[in-house]
Amino acid sequence: xxxxxxxxxxxxxxxxxxxxxxxxxxxxxxxxxxxxxxxxxxxxxxxxxxxxxxxxxxxxxxxxxxxxxxxxxxxxxxxxxxxxx
Amino acid sequence: xxxxxxxxxxxxxxxxxxxxxxxxxxxxxxxxxxxxxxxxxxxxxxxxxxxxxxxxxxxxxxxxxxxxxxxxxxxxxxxxxxxxxxxxxxxxxxxxxxxxxxxxxxxxxxxxxxxxxxxxxxxxxxxxxxxxx
Numbered sequence: 001x002x003x004x005x006x007x008x009x010x011x012x013x014x015x016x017x018x019x020x021x022x023x024x025x026x027x028x029x030x031x032x033x034x035x036x037x038x039x040x041x042x043x044x045x046x047x048x049x050x051x052x053x054x055x056x057x058x059x060x061x062x063x064x065x066x067x068x069x070x071x072x073x074x075x076x077x078x079x080x081x082x083x084x085x
Numbered sequence: 086x087x088x089x090x091x092x093x094x095x096x097x098x099x100x101x102x103x104x105x106x107x108x109x110x111x112x113x114x115x116x117x118x119x120x121x122x123x124x125x126x127x128x129x130x131x132x133x134x135x136x137x138x139x140x141x142x143x144x145x146x147x148x149x150x151x152x153x154x155x156x157x158x159x160x161x162x163x164x165x166x167x168x169x170x171x172x173x174x175x176x177x178x179x180x181x182x183x184x185x186x187x188x189x190x191x192x193x194x195x196x197x198x199x200x201x202x203x204x205x206x207x208x209x210x211x212x213x214x215x216x217x218x
Binding site (some may be wrong): 035036037038039041042044045046047048049050051052074075076077078079080081082083084085 | 087095096097107110111113115120121123124125126127132133136137139140141143146147148151153156157158160161162163164165166167169170172173175176179180182183184186187188190191192193194
């Protein structure tokens with residue numbers, strides 16, 4: 001084997017394998033949402049999830065939800081629980 | 086939140102986590118005919134009052150609804166029951182679910198805690214009675 005061939009086989013191929021593995025490791029996780037850690041601030045807009053409606057007709061009956069300050073409707077809460085961590 | 090830090094409009098959860106949350110919300114609501122809803126965001130200086138206000142924002146659905154409000158930034162959880170749901174979910178049952186949820190949250194598992202908490206609330210609420218309301 002010539003010097004060039006030796007270099008390609010013994011240096012080029014291992015380097016290519018390392019590069020391929022590095023790409024596989026670091027290519028993922030670009031758009032991964034930040035993991036929650038207790039005590040860290042929560043830098044996200046508030047979200048409100050409702051269960052999927054059984055039918056579309058019922059979905060139309062659900063009023064549009066407004067978070068935050070609005071004209072205070074009658075109090076509907078009757079009980080519940082609170083917790084901190 | 087620290088001043089100068091902006092909130093991102095992106096969903097705080099990955100697609101897989103959203104699917105888990107959606108499944109938990111939908112299945113518990115269909116099983117029990119109680120409308121469970123989940124709020125994740127800031128609750129402000131008066132978390133209980135803010136959560137109750139959000140609950141009343143549900144309008145006609147409010148008596149049959151249970152609101153689970155989680156504020157990860159303030160480390161605060163509120164469970165609010167309505168007129169009908171309070172009969173099926175006494176405060177003691179809600180407190181037990183809240184305890185389980187906060188234990189998971191403390192370990193950093195936001196979605197797991199919410200899913201398990203909903204499961205517990207749904208188990209406690211049970212099947213709806215056969216008599217039409």
